[in-house]
Amino acid sequence: MVIGLGPGEARYLTTQAADALASADWFYGYGPYVDRVVAPDDPRRVVSDNREEGARAREALMLAARGECVAMLSGGDPGVFAMASAVCEQIERGPQAWRALTIDIVPGVSAMLAAAAACGAPLGHDFATLSLSDNLKPWALIERRLLACAGAGMAMALYNPISKARPWQLGVALERLREVLSPETLVIFARAAGRADEQITTVTLEKARAEQADMATLVIIGSEETRRVERPDQAPLIYTPRFAPGHDPETPDSKG
Amino acid sequence: MVIGLGPGEARYLTTQAADALASADWFYGYGPYVDRVVAPDDPRRVVSDNREEGARAREALMLAARGECVAMLSGGDPGVFAMASAVCEQIERGPQAWRALTIDIVPGVSAMLAAAAACGAPLGHDFATLSLSDNLKPWALIERRLLACAGAGMAMALYNPISKARPWQLGVALERLREVLSPETLVIFARAAGRADEQITTVTLEKARAEQADMATLVIIGSEETRRVERPDQAPLIYTPRFAPGHDPETPDSKG
Known part of the structure; x- marks a missing residue:
């Protein structure tokens, strides 16, 4: 089993x-x-x-x-x-x-689902699940996947973002993503998601730093459509809309 | 809640x-x-x-x-x-x-995790989660995402592959994927995954037909690395290796 x-x-x-x-x-x-x-x-x-x-x-x-x-x-x-x-x-x-x-x-509830639930629904539309560890694949392939998914407007859940043995990968990934995504794109650092010491931090891609993650962190990169809903006395809700721009189901003439 | x-x-x-x-x-x-x-x-x-x-x-x-x-x-x-x-x-x-x-x-166990568990570990490496419904996004965007992920060597879990109101989308998606992936790429039709009437069918992309899916089916497209392990008197195990080609951790000189 x-x-x-x-x-x-x-x-x-x-x-x-x-x-x-x-x-x-x-x-x-x-x-x-x-x-x-x-x-x-x-x-x-x-x-x-x-x-x-x-x-x-x-x-x-x-x-x-x-x-x-x-x-x-x-x-x-x-x-x-x-x-x-x-x-x-x-x-x-x-x-x-x-x-x-x-x-x-x-099967079990995966870390990315718990991390997403802890802050809203950042994986609420098409997304990719990628490991940033280059222990078992070349770094060039990881960059290729990051850019392919970002370029296609998908959110991403990044596993194994950083460790003592792999200190630079997340920083380089963020650099590459800054070249193709808006600086306002939301980045979520979900540390210990689902545990008592859970800590969720949401920043813009522009301000995201690799040092915000450790081995217990799952990083979610929003798509450019991912939104932040401020709330009084509560953490913001972060969600990716169910619809593509111009396809809002509640705007009658939006389907084109 | x-x-x-x-x-x-x-x-x-x-x-x-x-x-x-x-x-x-x-x-x-x-x-x-x-x-x-x-x-x-x-x-x-x-x-x-x-x-x-x-x-x-x-x-x-x-x-x-x-x-x-x-x-x-x-x-x-x-x-x-x-x-x-x-x-x-x-x-x-x-x-x-x-x-x-x-x-x-x-959070809960998502359909793709149950479908993957029912046949092995087809989502065991980098993968994408995409909806084939074009109710809330243009079909061109769906094709773009399918091709971006397939081109980057990622497996894919396809939600909402087909319905009475959307009868042609899965067939067209399979056609597009046949243009970029090997005909031997494995495709899993996981119907009612996790239910008593669960039915898992694995075929090659070459032979995959949209009619093999219905509204209760989750479709997994393997990467070209996804493998099929035949077993006597049991369904085959389908899995995507943890490593990229040439990076097998158990072959000492494989990292390059």
């Missing part, structure tokens, strides 16, 4: 994920995710570093092939820059017996 | 969404979503057609401004082609008092 825990707190867990966790004999994953579901001294935990996805998936599959019920844990959704792809990859490369295993992938 | 119910069945509901539903005085939404949480004869239901988002949001906000606790329901996640954006839009356009309301947006 490859299980999405949702972002940060138990309240994001689905019934399906809770049931799956209850049936597991083993809990594999990156330490902080495993900590969310079993006690530190639980003998069923098998934690590993967050750069060891391939080895972690192989070990879990070997155990599953011996008949054990193994839970592979992901924060957010396992299908978005997480363990589901790594498990599929190892099944393809591994012994034929692994193809006979029952693989249940249990 | 704008609440994501997840796709189809109660097992996708999060604890947070269940708690929010329990506190609501009124349930607004498209009929099939309201049916999932309150009985047909419940006086707290206010159902409306799925083309009336603006009016539905206004009515709910008026009631909320009178002090009622109103639940606006969305299938999947409310922030992805659903009610969160419509509610923000009406708050921006409505009376100043609406800006003082407490708006809780409760």
Whole structure:
């Protein structure tokens, strides 16, 4: 089972994920995710570093092939820059017996959905989901995707924006985006979205700085249509309209 | 409250969404979503057609401004082609008092995440989320986004692929994509993903036909890297690798 825990707190867990966790004999994953579901001294935990996805998936599959019920844990959704792809990859490369295993992938609320919900609906129209990590792809490809999506008027959710090992990527991405998007385009830094220490900051692209993000931050780049609704005594609502310019459904002659 | 119910069945509901539903005085939404949480004869239901988002949001906000606790329901996640954006839009356009309301947006498992989980991890790397409906945007813009994302090597989740009122859009989208993507590119038709009658069909782009989709179908277009792992007596696993070609983390000299 490859299980999405949702972002940060138990309240994001689905019934399906809770049931799956209850049936597991083993809990594999990156330490902080495993900590969310079993006690530190639980003998069923098998934690590993967050750069060891391939080895972690192989070990879990070997155990599953011996008949054990193994839970592979992901924060957010396992299908978005997480363990589901790594498990599929190892099944393809591994012994034929692994193809006979029952693989249940249990979706979860992804970080980008929690981040968007925390500030309004910035992903309310067409958008892209991109990882800024160049560990597994060349930086040139990341820039190409950023520019293709920005150029096509799409909002973007950026995963893995920055880390100690990758300090410059977000800054360069913001520079490239400033070359093609209006300086007034909204940028949301959603830190720890869905957790008690959640912190949402919205600035214009012109003023956005890479230092506003850390490893726990999801960055959302609005489209040029994304809007900010100021509210007294509350954070602003940030949303991307459901319609393209000139296609407002409530303006009778707007469809053209 | 704008609440994501997840796709189809109660097992996708999060604890947070269940708690929010329990506190609501009124349930607004498209009929099939309201049916999932309150009985047909419940006086707290206010159902409306799925083309009336603006009016539905206004009515709910008026009631909320009178002090009622109103639940606006969305299938999947409310922030992805659903009610969160419509509610923000009406708050921006409505009376100043609406800006003082407490708006809780409760994220949910979106249809694309459930569809991806049902077949493997086709959205396991950079991807785009696009609506094929040209009700609120010009078709030319949709084609531009499809080609920009396909050209940049991204997978795509296509919402609203087809309906009685929009019968030709998916067919034309597939034609355009055939002009830029390999005929072997994988296309997934995920019908009723996450429901008891779920039906997942994977074909090559060459063989994909618009008639394979209906209103309840989410279509995923793989990238050219998306792979199919055949399994005995089980549906194949479809996944998009975590790495770009030549950047396989398990091939020591692959990073270049």
